[in-house]
Amino acid sequence: MSRKKKFTDTTIHELSVADNNDKDDCVGDINMDEKNNIQRTHRFEVDHLKIFFEQEMGAREVDYGETMAGIVRQFAAELSEEETDTPFYMVNLSHFARQYLRWNHYLSRIRPFYAVKSNPNGFIIRVLNELGAGFDCASVEELDVVRDQCGSNFDCASNIIYAHPCKPVSQIHRFRNAGVQFTVVDNKDELKKISVYWPEAKVLLRLRPDDAHSLNPLSSKFGASEHDCIEMLRLGRKLNIDLIGCTFHVGSRCCDAQIYAESIRMARRIFDVACSNEFGYKFQLLDIGGGFMGHHSEEPTLPKVAALINNTLNSLFPENEGVRLMSEPGRYFSSSGMTLVCRIIGRRIVTQSRLNQEILSSPHSLSPYSGDDTDSDANSIEQDEDDAVGGVCDDQPLPALAPLPAFSWAQQTYVTTPKIMWMSDKKNIYYINDGIYGTFNAIIFDQKTFITHYLRMSSPTEDNEKDISGKNEKHFKSVIFGPTCDSLDCVAHAIDLPVLNNGDILWFPDVGSYTCSSASNFNGFKTTKYVLFWNK
Amino acid sequence: MSRKKKFTDTTIHELSVADNNDKDDCVGDINMDEKNNIQRTHRFEVDHLKIFFEQEMGAREVDYGETMAGIVRQFAAELSEEETDTPFYMVNLSHFARQYLRWNHYLSRIRPFYAVKSNPNGFIIRVLNELGAGFDCASVEELDVVRDQCGSNFDCASNIIYAHPCKPVSQIHRFRNAGVQFTVVDNKDELKKISVYWPEAKVLLRLRPDDAHSLNPLSSKFGASEHDCIEMLRLGRKLNIDLIGCTFHVGSRCCDAQIYAESIRMARRIFDVACSNEFGYKFQLLDIGGGFMGHHSEEPTLPKVAALINNTLNSLFPENEGVRLMSEPGRYFSSSGMTLVCRIIGRRIVTQSRLNQEILSSPHSLSPYSGDDTDSDANSIEQDEDDAVGGVCDDQPLPALAPLPAFSWAQQTYVTTPKIMWMSDKKNIYYINDGIYGTFNAIIFDQKTFITHYLRMSSPTEDNEKDISGKNEKHFKSVIFGPTCDSLDCVAHAIDLPVLNNGDILWFPDVGSYTCSSASNFNGFKTTKYVLFWNK
Known part of the structure; x- marks a missing residue:
């Protein structure tokens, strides 16, 4: 089946199922057409990172051609008995490296600053730092994790941007003390704050692009209009703030690449106003933000977006002008690099044959089910659904269940709320060890569609x-x-699955962004185990 | 204004505002009528806990009559400069104690086992343990926090119920090794699991009540029908499982107290079947679960629910029968015991007078606003709203903003998406230091309505x-x-507020349940500071 994801308003709680033999599901996470194409031109080799991946990060090499299903099976088989019902993430370190090399190939003028919020795990930060990316941090916690992971020689001044337009004063102090120098501002109150608490900061004006075509638009929350920018340029002069350029964010998962071009044009206008005699700034940095897709097959693809961005930049910000270019991709790096592996820890099976079998073998045959259900076609779950309410509403009370005068209540309840009582009864129910408060919070907060794969660890019964x-x-x-x-x-x-057993696996690819980063440990459940691998 | 909360499907993102002088907002969190009534009969004194609260838990005493607004101001004024933009919770330890005493008064036959998931913080666990409550734990993490808080003499066997119907095997091991003996089951697969991994467990059958009248129904996920129960009684006999009683959960925030009575009748029927000659069990424990409201003013109130429960129990499970009774209240204890205190850390103000003032004082008057807006009535935000789109769609381009041929795009964008561009422009915007990924996750996951209070820490401007x-x-x-x-x-x-400044406070009472317990630290933000107090 196609692995292409659909992002629409109706995808909440919608999942697709793929079985464990889906050969298209390569570790490389690139669909076959694009892979062949890429292989013809360049392979984005990561072999030279072998020592880094294996010795410094403890990752294991897997064969390039191995399917993800094969790797899941391999890793799951090696778990100790105690670990088998602990969910875990499989992390493909080489994916992050390939995405970096791919970025440099298609957008060579633009240095990426990884948006840590999309996945603040140390492994991705270390790989991207090793390769030369910078980091977009929005809080002290993100600053701290980057500094922890990148070692004592890490230079915050050149490698971090404090990219939050509204900053608590206490956090400004921490960023300033760490030596960070770049930040962004989109309103005058914030400029005043900067002038008092961080007067030497190098400040980018955050513009407000038209992000109506993005799946997670941001313009309602952040960004200044062109008019606001003029006001800020004026105030910045008055407060002696070192305004050095512009930034914008087209919104997460931008479906219309034209918005990048339009936003760059808007930035050009602000550059020209800022550098005019009236204001006399020397703008020198343009940050084109994020909004890039996380999966190779999602439109618009990086090559398409890159072509448009490059054309626009070469026209409006030609290389010889000397304006430095940067960006803040998050899910582009993190999304396809992680796979979630869950176990079925509980179940409630209602297939017709099982129901029949239990009732037929039962000496206690006075159940209200007994009349209709034993006559049902064992192969017809549909027939079972049609008969169900009738069975329950049967007027024959079950003597053993009717010791009290109040028994009529039970029937009445079934009759008045048959949908609630039976909707779940008519489906097989599985309980797995990660959920909506954990990795799957992305269903709610990121409108993410998860692809479900199953892997049988027991014999079919x-x-x-x-x-x-x-x-x-x-x-x-x-x-x-x-x-x-x-x-x-x-x-x-409502998802179509064969009958699975406790201990069988459900696994979900492409869960690297906005999943673990926004998971809680409600009720004491949270996926915290990560298994690292890489491939050439 | 009334502090009574409305829980409906439409309350997502709906907030009410109360100003800081709301005298009804007593620390006791009991409305005046009920408070007077209670004071006439009994005061639920907690004076004897003074040493425990102050010396063992580090809480400070505040006057009983002090308003919550007064306490917020008092605590906020004492913060160090570095802490001022850190959000924090104010925790009223005596609230938890009063709720326990109140429970014992109204439901003296039923021992409460606090549902740790509602708020797993140590302070509430310690207070409730001190008073004699047990604990409903659904995961090893909850088990561990209870054991950590309750000390080495804590007896897991009598004080903990592992109340999750679907248990990972690894967690069963941990509960069993800790000496826990009570658990619940609602399906036959789970019974088989218990027979293999925890054969000596004392098991309650979890029934499925009609919870259609609860705000968070649970019956779609858990609970066995009467028919399922019979099947489980049979299988339990075969597997030699120690079935000892029934449990049910009427759903969180049960609006119809009759469901308790009906569920108790259902349990009575199962008791009778189980204890019949056919099965020969000795059922001895009934757990009436949770579903109790968190705030005194919410209907049905505890006295009303208790009256119905007591009548039903006295009729169907009379004291001389010797069946032990327990329950699993969560939000009942935790909800009203915590208040969240946030700061405004950023803002974007668009009141008309401010806009006029800035434009009038501006030497750069070529903004597209300039025609309409300088004529506007400075006191009329409504007029401003009416004029806004017209102002922006003005055909006069701003020369300084039009250095490129592409400028026509900017106008087009404003015209095609005026709502998106202007909905936020027409409102004052405040950024505070806790949000939907933190405490306010309860808007999404718990359909909670938050009451907003503001507290000015600066002079009005x-x-x-x-x-x-x-x-x-x-x-x-x-x-x-x-x-x-x-x-x-x-x-x-869209909430009505006066113009507030950076550094001013917004605070929110009754945030003790299903808030911090399901908050993530997305983007590096999470409220982790707790300030404890108590009152007589």
């Missing part, structure tokens, strides 16, 4: 019915719940 | 216009954003 052809396992509507006690913690409301 | 009477400050439609770089991190989209 009698529950695993075949379809009409007799070859393939029959799939049933299933619910996937997360591990917490909250019913909102539902990962998928 | 010329921005603070008066209303027609000349007495009260004029309020403006305002947006409150959280501290992260994400535009989704919006606490309130």
Whole structure:
């Protein structure tokens, strides 16, 4: 099946399923067409990082051609018994390196400053630092993790931008003391704050582009209009602030590459005003922000966006003008570099054959189910669904369940709320060990669609019915719940899966961005285990 | 204004404002009517805990009559300069104690096991342990925090229930090794798991009540029907499992107290079947779960719910039968015991007078605003709103902003997306230091309505216009954003506030449950500071 993700308003709680033999799912995380194309031109080799990956970071090499399903199986098989029901992330370090090399290939004039918020784990920061990226930090916690990971020789002045337009004073102190020099501002109150608490800062004006075509627009929260910019240029002069350029953010996952071009034009206008005689600034830095897709197959692809950006830059900010260029990609680096591996830790199976089998083998046959259900076609879950409410609403009370006069209540409840009572009854239910408060918070906060793969760690049982052809396992509507006690913690409301067992694996690729970074440990559950690998 | 909260489907991102002089907002968190009533009958004294609160927990005593606004001001004034822009929680330890005493008064037969998930902080666990509550733990992390807080003499066997119906095997080992003996089960797979990994466990069957009237129903995720229970009784016999009773959960914030009565009747039926000759169990424990409101003024109040529960229990589970009774309240204890104190760390003010003032004082008067806006009535934000789009769509380009042929784009953008561009422009915007990824995650995950109070830490400035009477400050439609770089991190989209300054306080009472417990530290922001107090 296609791995292309759809991002629409209706994708909340929508998942696709891929089985464990999906050969398209290569570790390289590039679809075949593009991969062949890239291989013809350049391979983005990372072999030279072998020692760094293996000796410094403890990653293991896997074969380039190995499917992700194969790697999941391999790693899962090696877990100790105690670890088997602990969810974990598989991290492909070479993905981060390849994305960096790819960036440099397509956007060679623009130095990327990795947006730490998308995934603040040390491994990605170390790889990107090793290769020469800078870092976009929005808080002291992000500053600290970058400094911790990058060692004592790390130069905050040239490698970090404090890219938050609204800064707590206490955090300004910390960034300033760390030697950071670049920051951004989008309003006059903030300029006044800078003039008092960080007068030597090199400040970029954050513009407000038209980001209506981005999946996570940011313009309602940040960014100054052209008019605001003029006001800030004036105030900046008065306060003697070292304004040195412009930045903008087209919004996360920008679907229309033209917005980059339009925003660069807007920046050019501000550059010209700032450098005019009226203001006399020497603008020298343009930051084109983020908004790049995380997966190679998502449109617009990096090559397409890059072509447009390069053309616009070469026209408006030609190299000989000497304006330095930077950017703040986050998910571009982090998204496809991580895979989540979960286990089924509980289940509630309602396939018809199982129901029949249990009722037929039961000496206690006075259940309200007994009339209809034993006659049902064992292969027809649909028929079962049609019959279900009738079965429950059967007027024959179960003697053993009716010791009290109040028994009529039970029937009444079933009748008045049959949907609530039966919607879940008619689906197989699985409970896995990560959920909506953990990695899957991205369903809510990042409108992310997760692709579900399953991997059987047990033999199929009698529950695993075949379809009409007799070859393939029959799939049933299933619910996937997360591990917490909250019913909102539902990962998928209706997904087609064969009958799986406790201990079987569900795994989810491309979970590197805005997942672990915004996960809580509600109810004491959080995925904290990371397994590192790389490939050539 | 009334502090009564409304919980409806439409309350997401709805906030109410109360100013800082709301005298109804007593520390006791009991409305006046009920408080007078309670004081007449019993005062739920906590004076005897003075040494425990102050010497063991480091809490400070505040006067009983002091308003929460007064306490917020008092604590905020004492912060060091570095701490002023750090958000913090104010924790009223005596609230937890009063709630415990209140529970014992109204529901004396039922021992509460505090649902740790609602707020796993050590301070609430210690207070409730000191008074004699047990604990409902759903994960090893919750088990560990309870054991850490309750000291080496703490008896897990009698004081903890592992109340999760679907348990990872590794966590079963940990609970078993800690000496816990009570747990719950709602499906046959889980019974098999118990028989292999925890054969000596004392197991409660979790029933599925009709929770359609609860604000957070749980029945779609957990709970067995009466039919399922019979199946489990049979399987339990076969596997020699020590089934000892029933539990149910009516859903979080149960609006219809009758559900407790109906669920107790359902439990009675299962008790009778289990203890019948066919199965021969000796059922001895009934756990009525949670679902109790967190605030005294919310309906149904504890006295009302308790009356119904007590009547039903006395009828169906009379004291002389010897069945032990327990419950799992969470928000009942934790909700009203915490207040969040935030600071405004950034702002973007668009009141008319300010706009006029800046434009009039500006030598650079070629802005597209200049035609309409300088004529506007300085006191009329409404007029400003009406004129705004017209002003921007003015056909006069700003020469300084039009050095490129592409300028026509800017106009076009404003015209095609005026709503997006102007909705935020027309409101005052405040950025505070906690948000939707932090405490306010409860807006999404707990359908919580937050009450907003403001507290001025600076003198009102010329921005603070008066209303027609000349007495009260004029309020403006305002947006409150959280501290992260994400535009989704919006606490309130449209709330009426006067003009506030950076450094002023917004504070929010009743934030003790399902707030910090499910907060992430996305982008490096999380409220982690707690200030403890108590009152007599």
